[in-house]
Amino acid sequence: MKYWTLTETDIDRIAIGCGILGTGGGGSTYHGALRAKALLREGKRIRMVRPADMAPDAQIIGLGGIGAPTVGIEKIAEGAEGVRLMQALEHHMGRKVDAVLGDEVGGGNGIAPMLTAAMVDLPVVDADGMGRAFPEVQMTTFFIHGQAVKPAGLADADGNVLIITEATTPKMLEKLMRASTIAMGCTALMTTAPMSGEFVRRFGVPHTTSQAWSLGDAVINARAAKEDPVEAILKQSGGVRLMRGKVTDIARRISAGFNRGTLTVAGLDEDAGRSIAIEIQNEYLIAREGEKIITMVPDLICIVDSETGRAIGTEELRYGLRIDVLSMPAPVLLRSEIALESVGPRAFGYDFDFVPMGISADAPAVPYYTEEGA
Amino acid sequence: MLRIGVDVGGTNTDAALLDGSKVLATVKSSTTADVTSGVGTAIRAVLAEAGIAAGAVNAVMIGTTHFLNAVVEGRHLEKVGILRLCGASTRSLPPLIDWPDNLRDIVDGGAVLVDGGVNYDGSEIAPLDGPAIRAACRDWRARGISSIAICSVFALVDPRMENEAADIVAEEMPEAAISLSHRVGRTGLLPRENATILNASLHKLGHETVGAFRSAFAALGLTCPLYLTQNDGTLMAADFSERYPVFTIASGPTNSMRGAAFLTGLSDAAVIDIGGTTTDIGMLVAGFPRTRSEGAAIGGVPTNFRVPDVYSFGLGGGSIVRPGEKPTVGPDSVGFRLPEKAICFGGDTLTATDIAVAAGLVDLGDRSRLSHITPEFARQMLAQMKASIETVLDRMKPSAEPIPAILVGGGSVLVDALLEGTSVSLKPDHFGSANAIGAAIAQVSGEVDSVVSLEGTTREIALEGIVAEARARAVEAGADASTIALAEIEETPLAYLPGNAVRVAAKVIGELRA
Numbered sequence: 001m002k003y004w005t006l007t008e009t010d011i012d013r014i015a016i017g018c019g020i021l022g023t024g025g026g027g028s029t030y031h032g033a034l035r036a037k038a039l040l041r042e043g044k045r046i047r048m049v050r051p052a053d054m055a056p057d058a059q060i061i062g063l064g065g066i067g068a069p070t071v072g073i074e075k076i077a078e079g080a081e082g083v084r085l086m087q088a089l090e091h092h093m094g095r096k097v098d099a100v101l102g103d104e105v106g107g108g109n110g111i112a113p114m115l116t117a118a119m120v121d122l123p124v125v126d127a128d129g130m131g132r133a134f135p136e137v138q139m140t141t142f143f144i145h146g147q148a149v150k151p152a153g154l155a156d157a158d159g160n161v162l163i164i165t166e167a168t169t170p171k172m173l174e175k176l177m178r179a180s181t182i183a184m185g186c187t188a189l190m191t192t193a194p195m196s197g198e199f200v201r202r203f204g205v206p207h208t209t210s211q212a213w214s215l216g217d218a219v220i221n222a223r224a225a226k227e228d229p230v231e232a233i234l235k236q237s238g239g240v241r242l243m244r245g246k247v248t249d250i251a252r253r254i255s256a257g258f259n260r261g262t263l264t265v266a267g268l269d270e271d272a273g274r275s276i277a278i279e280i281q282n283e284y285l286i287a288r289e290g291e292k293i294i295t296m297v298p299d300l301i302c303i304v305d306s307e308t309g310r311a312i313g314t315e316e317l318r319y320g321l322r323i324d325v326l327s328m329p330a331p332v333l334l335r336s337e338i339a340l341e342s343v344g345p346r347a348f349g350y351d352f353d354f355v356p357m358g359i360s361a362d363a364p365a366v367p368y369y370t371e372e373g374a
Numbered sequence: 375m376l377r378i379g380v381d382v383g384g385t386n387t388d389a390a391l392l393d394g395s396k397v398l399a400t401v402k403s404s405t406t407a408d409v410t411s412g413v414g415t416a417i418r419a420v421l422a423e424a425g426i427a428a429g430a431v432n433a434v435m436i437g438t439t440h441f442l443n444a445v446v447e448g449r450h451l452e453k454v455g456i457l458r459l460c461g462a463s464t465r466s467l468p469p470l471i472d473w474p475d476n477l478r479d480i481v482d483g484g485a486v487l488v489d490g491g492v493n494y495d496g497s498e499i500a501p502l503d504g505p506a507i508r509a510a511c512r513d514w515r516a517r518g519i520s521s522i523a524i525c526s527v528f529a530l531v532d533p534r535m536e537n538e539a540a541d542i543v544a545e546e547m548p549e550a551a552i553s554l555s556h557r558v559g560r561t562g563l564l565p566r567e568n569a570t571i572l573n574a575s576l577h578k579l580g581h582e583t584v585g586a587f588r589s590a591f592a593a594l595g596l597t598c599p600l601y602l603t604q605n606d607g608t609l610m611a612a613d614f615s616e617r618y619p620v621f622t623i624a625s626g627p628t629n630s631m632r633g634a635a636f637l638t639g640l641s642d643a644a645v646i647d648i649g650g651t652t653t654d655i656g657m658l659v660a661g662f663p664r665t666r667s668e669g670a671a672i673g674g675v676p677t678n679f680r681v682p683d684v685y686s687f688g689l690g691g692g693s694i695v696r697p698g699e700k701p702t703v704g705p706d707s708v709g710f711r712l713p714e715k716a717i718c719f720g721g722d723t724l725t726a727t728d729i730a731v732a733a734g735l736v737d738l739g740d741r742s743r744l745s746h747i748t749p750e751f752a753r754q755m756l757a758q759m760k761a762s763i764e765t766v767l768d769r770m771k772p773s774a775e776p777i778p779a780i781l782v783g784g785g786s787v788l789v790d791a792l793l794e795g796t797s798v799s800l801k802p803d804h805f806g807s808a809n810a811i812g813a814a815i816a817q818v819s820g821e822v823d824s825v826v827s828l829e830g831t832t833r834e835i836a837l838e839g840i841v842a843e844a845r846a847r848a849v850e851a852g853a854d855a856s857t858i859a860l861a862e863i864e865e866t867p868l869a870y871l872p873g874n875a876v877r878v879a880a881k882v883i884g885e886l887r888a
Contacts (some may be wrong), residue, residue: 031564035466070825070877071494073562075527079466115466157463158499185493186875248773268769320657320664320683320772 002369003123004048006114011036011046016219017212018110019311020233020302025283026107026133027069028313031076035115044118047373049099050365051127051204054197058098060125061089061194062142063116064109066154066177067187069315072108078157081189082116085155089191092151092163101125101200103140103192105208106133106283107313112189126365127204131211131331132300134343135282137177137192138170141333144342145203148193149173156184205331211363219309229309230324233302238361239328242287242294243271244306247321252280263317265325268306276325278303280314285348287325295357296350298335298343300328329358375432375888378420379814380413381629382438388810389416391424391431395636395815399424400807409440410586417594428595433886437603437629437813440583441576441619445673448476452521453483454574455514455550457507457543458567459490459526459535461500469525469567474674481575483519486510490535491527494875495827499527502535504542511546520547523574525555525567530824551577551617558620560823561877565669565678572675573620580619584612601852601886605679607632607662607812608819609886611852624670624681631656631663631682633812634780637802643778644767644796647808648785650692651707655766656684658780662861685766691785692716693726695755703729703759717743726788729755736787756788764794771795782808818886819861820848823879837863837878844882853884 006014015033018026036046054060063082065072086097100113105128117124129140140147149167154160154177162180167173173192181188214236222232234241245265252261260281267274276294279286284301287294295301303312306322334343335356341347344354381388382405390400401419406412413436421428444450456469469485470478488507489500514522522543526535533556540552553574559566587600600612604621607628615622627647634645641661647654657664663682670681688705692712696702708715708723715721718731718739724747730736732747733756771777779796781789782805793799804811822844826836841860849855861883865876 031467034471038467038471068494068875070561073564074825075491075493075499076464076563077466078462078464157461159462185495185497185499246769266773316668320770322769 001049001053001373003371003373004366004368005371006040006046006048008037008040010213011040011111013213013216013220014209015111016216016310017214018105018107020215020304021105021110021131021208021212021300022107022133022311022313023283023300023302024280024312024314025135026104026109027065027072029108029111031072032108032111032115035079036111036118039115039118045121046114046118047123048126048209048369049123050369051125051201051206054099054125054201056196056198058197059095059194060099060101060197060200061086061097061191062103062129063100063113063189063191064103065112065187066137066190067181071186075157075185075187077189080119081155081157083119084159084161085153085189085191086116086120088155088161088163089151089153089194093194097122097194099123099125101127101204103129103142104133105131105205105212109133110209110212124209125200125204126209127200127206128208129204131205131208131334132298133283137174137190139343141203141205141339142192142195142199143170144339147195147199150193152177152190152192154180154184154188154190156188158185160184203333205333205362207363207365210366213366214363222309230304230306230326233304233309233326237326237328238358239300239302239326240358242325242327243267243274243276244269244324245271245274245276247317247319247323250317250319261314265323268322278325281348282314284314286345286350287327293352293355295327296345296354297348298330298339298354299357300330302326302328327357329356329360332360332362335360376426376430377814378417378431378434379810379812380416380434380436381809381813382409382413382436382440383809387412387416388807389420390804390807390810390814391420391426392811392814397804397811398426400804400810402806408586409438409583410590413587414590414594417596429597431596431598432888433598433601434591434596435601435603435609435813435816436587437625437809438622441579442623442672444576444579445477445572445623445675448480448673450579451480451575452578453519454481454571455483455510455519455522456485456571457510457522457524457539458485458487459502459524459539460487461489461491463491463499463527464563467564469571472564472676473568477673477675481571483517484514490539492532492535494528494531494825495829496532502538507539507542508546511543515547520549521551521553521574521577522547523553523555523567523570525563525570527563528825529554529556530561530822531826553577558618560678560879561825562678565676568675569620569677569679572623572672572677573618576619580616584616587612601816603629603813603816605681606819607816608883609816609852610818614851623672624679627654627656627682627684628663629812630782630809631658631812632816633808633810634658634782634802635661636811636815637804637808638780638800640778640780643780644770645780645782646763646767646786646789647783648781648788649690649783650712650785651688651690651709652686653689653763653785654684654686655763655770656682657770657772685770687762687766689726689759689762691725691727691788695724695726695729697724697751701751701755701758703755726759726785730787735790756790759788760791760793763789767793768795781805817883818848818851818853819881819883820844820846820851820853821879821881822847823877825875825877827875840878840880841882844880848882848884852887854887855884858882858884
């Protein structure tokens with residue numbers, strides 16, 4: 001098996017890329033990157049492995065944070081939540097876990113599985129279930145393609161661990177998880193049911209950690225060379241710039257735990273005179289110019305700081321911010337008819353069908369998978 | 375009411391004497407290494423110029439970068455004992471984890487994480503571990519540590535644990551200075567803890583500096599109260615600033631923007647502060663500087679202090695002008711050496727000030743030394759400087775609508791025509807001392823940022839509680855309770871979870887108590 005062992009500078013790159021792929025949500029990468037680097041300094045290792053290199057019968061679990069980011073920045077993780085969760089799951093199944101991955105590459109959850117992996121020295125699969133961020137547990141390519149709902153679980157900082165042994169539907173699993181997270185103080189680490197190596201190879205969005213690294217690498221290199229980091233993101237991602245502008249209005253409202261709102265961006269420079277409206281449900285979902293919808297979920301709408309290329313989350317939006325609005329094609333697996341039922345415009349309450357923007361292509365793995373190992 | 379405002383910058387110490395809203399005198403003198411003697415000189419000069427006796431002055435307000443410089447240079451900081459009340463949680467990111475190594479080594483007096491802290495809904499994470507706190511205190515005392523920072527998880531939801539821990543520390547270490555996070559920062563454990571530790575590390579310097587100001591004032595015959603200006607441009611009483619020196623740390627640009635608002639009577643405008651080396655452009659909204667959405671890093675330490683959203687670029691009176699095929703102005707500058715380097719002053723470097731002199735915008739030095747500068751070239755350079763300001767101005771403006779612009783700072787002689795995108799470009803009297811005037815007219819504020827649960831209460835009652843707490847803090851800082859008004863209130867519901875918790879940030883502002 002070939003591995004890619006991450007260094008601290010790799011973590012910086014991956015954190016920037018996960019921020020961009022977060023499409024406004026997924027939570028901050030700041031704590032995750034600090035923790036990952038601290039673990040590396042302690043001598044722990046984070047080894048990535050390509051999905052195609054996993055044994056077909058390998059046992060893989062997805063790990064990620066669930067809860068309110070505002071709580072997560074205050075009641076920070078204890079650290080070994082994932083270790084306790086994995087041990088409880090292994091005990092329940094009577095079988096060892098062979099590798100971990102993230103259900104969601106976007107935002108802080110793109111780094112979350114690496115922290116547990118470093119502590120128990122398991123590899124992290126270079127794939128996820130979204131290729132971006134989505135608000136709900138069942139919105140993954142894994143559940144879309146029949147991942148079992150059980151056993152799933154949650155662990156919190158205080159030492160509570162919960163294994164869910166049955167749920168009637170993935171949507172019901174989401175409800176159970178959400179309610180339990182509130183009981184745990186609004187922040188917890190979650191896992192969904194174990195998957196086989198073969199299942200992840202077929203239904204995981206491949207090489208999304210590689211993709212995040214490449215985006216971050218492009219941004220860091222552009223900043224060092226005093227070039228435009230946003231151009232570098234576009235060149236790397238195959239996306240397009242919808243507009244360079246500034247935030248002129250942000251109307252927010254909250255319903256049922258969703259941070260909803262509409263963002264208005266007025267064009268600057270060569271886009272002067274244009275205006276784009278972006279609809280938000282925790283993530284950036286729909287971009288309109290006048291009556292015309294330019295980009296819609298599951299295609300990615302990413303907003304970055306015009307000067308630094310840093311991703312701007314929905315909670316950071318404010319009047320006057322100078323931003324670039326980017327559109328990137330969703331991964332191939334998210335654009336199928338069956339996927340669109342779960343993550344297309346109608347799944348978010350819109351009464352129109354998905355029209356793609358740009359051509360989907362799976363990201364290649366970085367060329368650093370060179371280390372031999374067991 | 376006679377007030378003196380003093381702004382201590384890197385190069386100059388400015389002072390202004392105001393009678394109510396009338397500016398009686400302004401002076402500029404050099405900043406001194408000890409800060410205090412320069413402040414004394416400036417106050418003496420401004421009193422002499424106005425012919426006012428020191429005993430008649432009602433209040434003195436000082437804005438200083440002294441504490442910021444201490445952090446940036448890592449000097450005069452003391453070691454801090456750090457107590458985090460957290461139970462099992464937060465241990466993945468121990469205190470000081472995101473500090474630059476050099477500052478961490480200077481400030482780290484030992485961190486102890488003990489049982490305690492609350493959840494977002496105010497429930498206990500774990501009961502407070504008194505014996506562990508006492509053991510930590512004995513260790514700190516044995517090692518000569520005398521400044522302690524205490525930070526509880528969700529201290530802004532319920533500060534009870536921090537207060538109880540402070541009582542225990544005070545029992546064990548009666549001499550210790552104690553900084554509590556719920557008085558220093560906003561929601562976000564690491565940046566709030568960082569600000570609390572910075573505050574604790576500045577304690578001794580704060581005590582010494584305020585003490586030195588007091589003795590300097592006594593020597594000048596001043597008997598009035600002393601105030602320091604803080605990050606948001608409002609005041610705190612000297613004894614309060616002794617305990618919270620960290621609040622002065624980002625007050626720099628705020629004073630000149632507030633001064634610009636006062637001098638013109640405008641509350642919504644762009645403020646263009648052109649100095650010797652840089653131009654700072656910020657926006658006044660309702661009389662106060664618009665702030666950045668992200669917190670400020672102080673000497674490389676992330677905090678969540680709100681600081682003015684100011685764009686700085688390399689254009690000032692000392693900017694070096696390079697003629698040629700594509701002539702350039704700046705971004706490098708001769709800086710404080712302008713009086714010897716500029717050609718009009720007998721030097722050898724062509725500066726932006728020389729261009730202004732050649733074009734007849736200002737009468738400085740010896741204009742005949744600039745006979746080789748053609749009127750065409752001078753006009754071209756002035757147009758270029760104006761265009762660079764206009765580009766930044768356009769990015770800072772909230773909309774394409776023309777807005778008023780206020781030009782302040784010694785370098786504002788470089789601009790004489792109406793700036794594009796502005797309805798009017800004002801250069802008020804005393805434009806060179808807007809910073810000191812901003813300090814003199816400052817008001818007093820109180821601020822609270824907390825997560826509140828609406829279970830078993832109503833939104834109105836919860837908001838009232840937060841505003842009452844902010845008012846109490848403003849009164850403590852020196853505000854006249856009858857003048858306090860709500861300046862801003864921001865509610866953010868917690869996303870990704872259905873439920874009834876909201877984060878509320880409130881700020882009130884009032885006039886200084888007479």
